[in-house]
Amino acid sequence: MKALVLAGGRGTRLRPITHTSAKQLVPVANKPVLYYGLEAIRAAGIAEVGLVVSDPREMLAPDPRSGLRTTVMVNSQAEIRAAVGDGSEFGLRVTYIEQEAPLGLAHAVKISETWIADEPFVMYLGDNLIKDGITPFVREFEREPPNAQILLARVKNPSEFGVAELEGDRVTRLEEKPAEPKSHLALVGVYLFDRTVFDAVRAIRPSRRGELEITDAIQHLIDAGRRVRSHVIEGWWKDTGKVEDLLEANRMMLDQLQTEIRGDVDADSQVEGPVRIGPGTLVENSRLRGPLIIGAGARIAHAYVGPYTAIGDGVELDHAEIEHSIVLERSRIAHLAHRVESSLIGRDVVVCGKDARPRAHRLMLGDSSRVELS
Numbered sequence: 372m373k374a375l376v377l378a379g380g381r382g383t384r385l386r387p388i389t390h391t392s393a394k395q396l397v398p399v400a401n402k403p404v405l406y407y408g409l410e411a412i413r414a415a416g417i418a419e420v421g422l423v424v425s426d427p428r429e430m431l432a433p434d435p436r437s438g439l440r441t442t443v444m445v446n447s448q449a450e451i452r453a454a455v456g457d458g459s460e461f462g463l464r465v466t467y468i469e470q471e472a473p474l475g476l477a478h479a480v481k482i483s484e485t486w487i488a489d490e491p492f493v494m495y496l497g498d499n500l501i502k503d504g505i506t507p508f509v510r511e512f513e514r515e516p517p518n519a520q521i522l523l524a525r526v527k528n529p530s531e532f533g534v535a536e537l538e539g540d541r542v543t544r545l546e547e548k549p550a551e552p553k554s555h556l557a558l559v560g561v562y563l564f565d566r567t568v569f570d571a572v573r574a575i576r577p578s579r580r581g582e583l584e585i586t587d588a589i590q591h592l593i594d595a596g597r598r599v600r601s602h603v604i605e606g607w608w609k610d611t612g613k614v615e616d617l618l619e620a621n622r623m624m625l626d627q628l629q630t631e632i633r634g635d636v637d638a639d640s641q642v643e644g645p646v647r648i649g650p651g652t653l654v655e656n657s658r659l660r661g662p663l664i665i666g667a668g669a670r671i672a673h674a675y676v677g678p679y680t681a682i683g684d685g686v687e688l689d690h691a692e693i694e695h696s697i698v699l700e701r702s703r704i705a706h707l708a709h710r711v712e713s714s715l716i717g718r719d720v721v722v723c724g725k726d727a728r729p730r731a732h733r734l735m736l737g738d739s740s741r742v743e744l745s
Contacts, residue, residue, distance in 0.1 A: 372509070373490045374412045377479050378405060378451050378497040379425035379470045395497040396447075396454055397617060397715075398697065400624035401664050401681050403454060404617075405497045409461045411504040412495060420458060421486050422497075423468045423479045424448040475582030477572040484569050491516065494585075496560030500620050503606040505561055511602055512563045518597040519568060519589055522559040524604050532557035533586045535601060542599040545586045547578075556601070558586070559608050567597055614715050621697055622679040625662040634665070649684065657688075666700070675710070683718075691724075 378395045395405035412420060425448055448469070458465030468483050480494065493509060505522075512520045521542060523535055529552035536544040536553045546553070562585065571588040578584045593599050609620040628645040634652030636642060636659075644661030648654065651668040658675045665671065666684035676682065677694025685701040692710035702720040704711065713733055716722065 372417050372513075373419040373421065373487055373492040374417045375421045375423065375468075375480065375483055375487065375492050375494045376405075376408060376412070376497050377423045377476065377494070379423055379447075379473055379479070394447075396450060398681065398683065398699065399500060399617065399620045400628070401666050401683060404500055404620075405451070405455070406461075407500050408495050408497055409455070409458070409463060411501060411506075412493070413462045414504050415493075415506045415509040417493065417509070418463055419490075420463045420465045421468050421483050422451065422455065422465050423470050423483065424451055425470055425473065473582070475577070475580075476585035477575060477583035477588040480564075480568060480585070480588070481572045481583065487566075489566055491563065491565050494562045494564065499560035499608065500624075501559065501561065501604070501606070501608040502623065503604070508561065508563070508602050508604075516565060517600040518565050519592055519599045520563040521589065521599065521601055522561040522604060523556040523601050524559050524608055525555050526557040527555070529555050529557050534558070537601055540601050542589070542593060542601050544593070545590050547584060547586045556603065559604065562589075567592060571595075617697065617715060618679075618695060618713060621681055622695070625664065625679050625681070628662045628664065630661070634667075634669075644678070660694075677710075677712075691722075 396403040399407070409420070452467065455465055466486060468486060470479055470482060491512070493505065495505070508520070508522055521535065526532060530548060530550060533545055533547045534549055534552045534554055535542050535556045535558060537556065568588060571591040572583060574591050575583060575587040578587065589599060607623060609616050628647055630645050630647065632646065632648045633650040634648040634654065636648070636654040637656065639656040640654050641658045643659065646659050646661040647664045649665060649667035649669070652665055653670050655672040657671045657673060660677050662678060663676055663680045665676070665682040666686070668684055669682055669686045671688045673690045674688045675692040676688065677692070679695045680693055681697045682688065683698055683700040683702070686698050687703040687705070689705040691704045691707040693704065693712070694710065695712050696714040696716065698704070698716045699718040701718055702716055704722045705724070707722070707724040
């Protein structure tokens with residue numbers, strides 16, 4: 372069996388972070404989301420991975436200094452290639468498959484046919500995070516292979532997802548983001564197919580969005596009398612395409628954290644709960660209340676870091692408070708009069724305070740930004 376991992380897309384719901392970074396590489400608990408998927412694939416016994424990446428593109432983005440929109444080149448493919456390499460660090464053999472534009476999940480399957488050949492394959496969306504992995508899903512497919520098997524989860528807001536209707540474990544109908552959902556079973560971003568899916572993707576036409584939809588391809592299999600089986604997961608999963616979902620995934624992963632302190636914590640600091648601190652990090656006269664993680668080479672001084680916070684490598688936190696947030700590498704947060712919470716802060720960001728005392732801060736900041744709060 373092979374795995375097809377989708378790591379293209381533009382990540383519009385995570386802008387401005389994704390103006391300069393691939394959405395699949397935004398960290399959860401200080402590890403890129405994509406890595407969790409690759410690790411789950413290897414744990415399921417799959418070693419051959421096709422990684423679908425986007426071509427470089429030009430786009431308009433705000434200049435962090437002037438605030439004016441300017442043309443920038445976004446090359447998430449190069450960033451993903453640098454982060455994953457040949458896959459050997461994950462125990463994988465990775466082949467890169469270039470998709471000229473985000474033309475839909477079924478289009479990604481279509482352009483991968485030559486590489487996949489006649490093998491069954493798992494398709495995994497690279498910005499999904501599934502706590503318990505995909506091993507049970509893969510083993511079920513191997514025991515009694517259908518033509519397709521889809522992973523489902525019960526959700527409270529099915530109209531925001533693709534929704535499945537079932538008879539037993541057999542899928543009878545799929546509908547993309549229905550106004551009146553027939554069930555609360557949403558498609559998780561993991562699918563298993565045999566080669567009949569290639570006939571389906573060739574048969575369908577682009578949707579109103581101009582994309583080849585994987586839900587249309589699966590529905591074509593159903594209408595053609597192919598066997599499409601469901602697998603409902605009981606554990607949690609997250610599509611990390613939005614800030615709120617990233618923060619919730621970060622919270623869930625940090626709930627599993629064990630204390631490991633490799634940096635230096637002075638005698639005037641307090642450490643409560645599970646806390647992981649990377650090498651070369653210095654904590655001075657601060658209070659750390661876990662679960663939280665701080666990367667390598669950071670400096671935390673006269674500060675409070677609260678639960679469910681992930682601080683990246685080289686971050687400086689000085690006379691400031693933060694909790695339930697993600698801060699990427701080399702950012703500086705200093706002299707704030709109020710706590711930062713529920714925020715996603717990009718790389719090389721500077722957040723500094725003035726004399727006035729704001730009541731609250733809620734931030735989503737792109738890379739290389741600077742914000743003064745008053």
